[in-house]
Amino acid sequence: MANDICIEFDDVVAGYKDFMILNNLSFKVRRGSITLLLGPNGAGKSTVLKTLFGLLKPRQGRILLDGVDISGASQKELLAKGIAFVPQGRNLFGQLTVWQNLELGGITLGTKTTHERIPEVLEFFPRVKERLHSQASALSGGEQKQLEVGRALLLRPKVLLIDEPSIGLSPMVVQDVFKLLQKLAAQGTTVLMVEQNVKSALKMADDAIALESGQLVLHKKASELLADPNIERLFLGGGHVPGAVVPAAAGVPL
Amino acid sequence: MKLFNNKTALLLTLLGALLVLVAPPFLKNYGIYLLTYWLIFIIATMGLNLTIGYAGQKSLGHAAFFGIGAYTVAILMKAGFSFWLGLPAAAMICFVVGLILGFPALRVQTIYLAFATLGFNTAIWLVMRNEEWLTGGTFGINNIARPSLLGFSLESNLSYYYFVLAVALILAGLLWGLLRSPWGKAFTALRDNPIRAESLGVDIRNYTLLSFAIGAVYAGMAGALFASLVQFIEPAPFAVGASIMMYLMVVVGGAGYFLGPVVGAAIGVVLPEWLRDVPYVANWYLPMFGAAVVVLMVWLPDGLLSIPDRIRAKRAAREASAARKISATNAAKAAAASRMGVSS
């Protein structure tokens, strides 16, 4: 049902200046689902999220949110529509304090609401809570990532785009975050997540999309994929011989 | 190394070479003088390009070395020594002082370093101005002779021009050799990420200091040639403003491009002279020059010489896009062939 579809990529071409990363990419994401975006390094996963969040302008095609074309919308508008984005890597304001980072996370909400929600979010991340008045850059890698995730949750987004949250997080925290995402999804939030921590992620996700060279190569139910014997070969490095032949699909250049 | 990758560029360079070699005898005095001036600034900014463009050390004190070189030669020649002693002496002194100036760079970077070097420039300038017994103070040093080479006098503007040209070519050759050796990569690594560089065994201290010292040697040589060109020196041309102009030349030409200083010095030295003669501009030539610099930067933030790079990058990106598209189709096919694929 079209009604079910929250995000739709329709024949999107996008990239960096003249270098096109996404080639006529089309896919759909169901509302309230957790959809995983998988693929080898450099496949274009992060590019999908950046394009979706308006940081890159599509050259061609449309991006629909609830059936409305959102390509070309500003970040502010997208946030107003309930989309939030946690990019890959480090995205804090290093010289500001943890608290100030959180406050800025809620800049579209207004100060009052933000201040109300910060304690709620901090409940999930006790490490961060302890360091509320430290400079953000002083936190450890994992603590910083927790802060980033928390900062996005502050918005109570309807659609959450999250790029490899597990980078740098210890296993227990990864589990906590995944559980949290499941809870959000159950409450109706659509989650589009990039993850290389495939096994654990597939266990908690609903759907999986795989990209290669900016092209859709797979779109399945997560559970189906988890049961597929090929998944080992494709994503989990099974049967890999050092320095030798690379699994066909994962080894395609670019 | 980004120099010429294709024949047109090579041809252009040959043409340019022909121009600097063959044209001058047909120019009047002023034209030759201006070309010499330009060459001298090429030498100075070549050194600065090493410091700023390759090694990434934001230096705003280059004119100090320029001045040290000029005063060394002038003072030695006044004391009766030959220019041929003065020139290496200028280079040596600048090398040592350059090493010393490198030390703040080990402690502070970016804007802080820029101001440490700018301050150094002020200090040197104050010495030039205040220590009258040595430097002639604000009155400067007059009647600096031009040297003669193997009995051949370089007194005339034209012969002095060819002499400076020869020096410039030799110094450019040396720098070119240095930059294409592993040193070039080490400098670039230092510029891009000193922390990582050090952990890989790049001696960032030595390279930082040497980037200043070698840059300083170039400025010192240029200064020595300058003293002999103008035949008079006083502190003003070596003040902070001159350092800022040299910085401007490097960046406008293209920091980190080997030929950047050639273009940059042309912009800094020849453009204002040319603007003087443009009808209606004359009185406004400096404002026009300033505006031209702003426009150039806005248009080409990486400098004039980034144009070929831009074109090349564009072409490469197109090719990569095409290749990626092909591999994308293959991937899709492979996925369809395997049992996995798009369900639903």
Added chain:
Amino acid sequence: MTQSLLKVSDLKKAYGAIQAVGGVSFEVMPGEIFGVIGPNGSGKTTMFNSVLGQISPDAGSIELNGKNITGLSPLALSRQGVGRTFQTLQVFGKMTVRDNLIVAAQEHKGSMLSRMFAPGDSGLGGKADALIDQFRIRHVADKLAGTLSYGQQKLVDIAMAFMAEPDLVLLDEPCAGVNPSLVGGISSLLKELNQNPKFGRKSSFVVIEHNMDFVMDLCHRIMVMVEGRVLAIGTPAEIRGNKEVLDAYLGN
């Protein structure tokens, strides 16, 4: 008894009231792959940085092959055959991938003066290409490292640490962001370097990782850090069975 390769004794580092590392001691034997795990903020990275001279520890000593190396600069350590990677991406963004690899080893060849006259790639081109293939980044070998995807940069970063053939490499979360198919590759590579002493010696590794499959499969011994202290050191099996570790770190 063989002498330990790396010996860290009672290492301490505090930031104000926060005791990031509060007295950590351990030994790494020659030829060993030593894992370091622990919850976020337990002081792993700080420990690495102290060992590697990136920051100066408040107390404690560090020995390499029995020689005291406390307070040595990262440069000196690199010259003594200690390589490393960083938790955050640290590549040379404005250099090509290939040049990144070459510059990672060139300073270990000859003197500064001799390098002035060496060929541009210092004769390291072949080796760089071999690693490029091994890490499957051939298709981006001539791109500027700064324009690669996160995972690709991570791969370049790790490959750089191996260019100079160090005796001991400290890796801070090498697998973060790397596709699982390549995680296997990295694991194999480490094992290969560790087991086949190509250069007449075995390379040793200290690896911080949150990827438990990787750590458990690869490491000979594992140290668990919690709150800046050592909670346990043992074989993977011991660690997996340690109830305290389960509570503090692994969960389930």
Added chain:
Amino acid sequence: QDVIKIANIVELSGAGATAGTNFKNGVELAVKEINATGGILGKKIQSVTTDTQSNPGVAKGLTQKAIDDNVFAIFGPVFSGSIMVSMAESRRAEVPNFTGGEAASITEQGNPYVFRTSFTQAAAMPKVARYISEQAKLKSIAVLYVNNDFGKGGLDMIKKALANSPTKILSEISTESGQVDFSAAVLRAKQSNAEGLFAYTNEEESARLLRELRKQGWNKPVIGETTLTGQKVIDLAGDAANGAIAHVGLTVDAPLPAIRAFRAKFEKEYKYVSDHNGMKGYSGVYVLKAAIEKAGKLDRKAVAAALHTLKVKAADQPGVLMDVTFDSKGDLDRESFMIEVKNGKQEVVATLPPLGAAAKK
């Protein structure tokens, strides 16, 4: 040759911009007037102005350019450093070169093609010194100078001029051009306990200095050169300028009809009051006119030779502003004034005869 080409090579930017601009305006005003009244020997003057950026290296290049363009005479540069370089070129090409520079060394090079448009410091300082020790009867002074070739040259000359007089110099206080805060300088002057202050700085700094002197309650004589009592200084310093005394070679405030006329014309043309540099440029062109007319032909050598013995009376040639004579070195001599600021107005308190006349006496 149907026009007389002259090059106007001056400091239009950089440290000398104010002086250079005035000089240039003076030259251009004179050229305009001369052309309007039929030119020199029936030929119009065509002047081209270029900017040295206060940089001797550029000045040298521009002088070569002017020579390449075959100009008849060169005006400028004003800065002593620049003229020291560029006059070597004009000498080689045998082109008469009028400078605004005041350093004594310019005419000591034995260059037969360089000519002053104003007193040298060597000529002015003895007059001031005589005033200080004989008229003001100061037993000691502090000298405050601007640390550039202008100020430094002044300091050297006043020291020399006072060497054999009863007046002692108790303190030499260096200041920067463009300096804003003179509190330390004034304090030094006070601490020296000198009976008076000799100030040798540019107009703006003079104004700031006078204000600071008033602020710190200085009540001893303040004596200086042209730049201490100019109209500009009075405008900038207000009441604080009252009481300042200066020796003035050329001043728009001199009570002479030619100068009054010049002042009015200049102000009409450029909407501000000229300083002495404007007068230098203006009178310089008229001196050239007089010399060409004396030589009777457009021959550089002949004109240069004519200049070396030139005597022009303001009555005959109002453009030279004051009676002037040139000597064999290219230095000029004329009358000058001691001026005191009273109630915001300049008043001539003494007229000093030309040095030549004084020596004869």
Added chain:
Amino acid sequence: MTDFLQLFFSGLATGSIYALAALGFTLLWQASGTINFAQGEFVMLPAFMMLGFMSLGAPMLVSFVLTALLAVLLLGWVFKRGVVDPLFKYGMMPIVVATIGLSIAMRNGVRAGFSAEAHPFPGLFADKLFNIAGVTVTLQDIGTFALAMVIVMATQAFLAKTVTGRAMQAVAQNTESASVLGINVPRMIFYTFAINAVLAVAAALLVTPTYLAKFDMGEGLGTKAFFAAIIGGFNNSRGALVGGLIVGVCENLASAYISPAYKDAVALLIFMVVILFKPQGLLGKKEERKV
């Protein structure tokens, strides 16, 4: 002792002038990560604008307001659109050079198009002297000092205490993250440069009576202010004040007690000592953890 105090208080007055000019640097650095080499000219131009309005007969206050509006438009909006926007993402070097070009253009434009003369500028305060225990200060000195104090503190409070101020800082530290959070980056940058323009006008109002309106007044002012800002701490507004006052006072003391000829080396010397012990400046925040 009286002498010392006299020097000290005169130094404070000059120092407040440096501080006002330095404030712009610290603001731009904190809120946009840029350096403006034309900052001195940003003070010079409004001085002439105000003179222009006053010569048309407008009272001082009206001229000030009109100039502020004009400056926000020219030095704020036009500057942002023309220079900052296209160069923002290219790092420091191109902006530095573009502003050097701009300073050449502005300085020489005023000279060529208007005048090379220094023009007197009416003081905001009456020409009044106070003599306290042998130390003389003018009302202008006191007023400048007090206003500098107020302006610096207000700027500091704005940046540190308001969400907008912090959003501006966020833009400087990580532009992409800032836009991901929905911070309106172009608007924050505009605010930064608009505030900078207003500060420049205020500085012009206070500084010009002493400096005089002249095409090159920005040159000396700019360099001194740079050093002041760096000594005090480039990433802290209060640093500008502290740095300015220190440079002002020390210069005065040095030129009285050491050597007036080397007066200009004083700022340099303090700067060297400061970076030896505290590279981030006296009040500057430590650089962030890098590894």
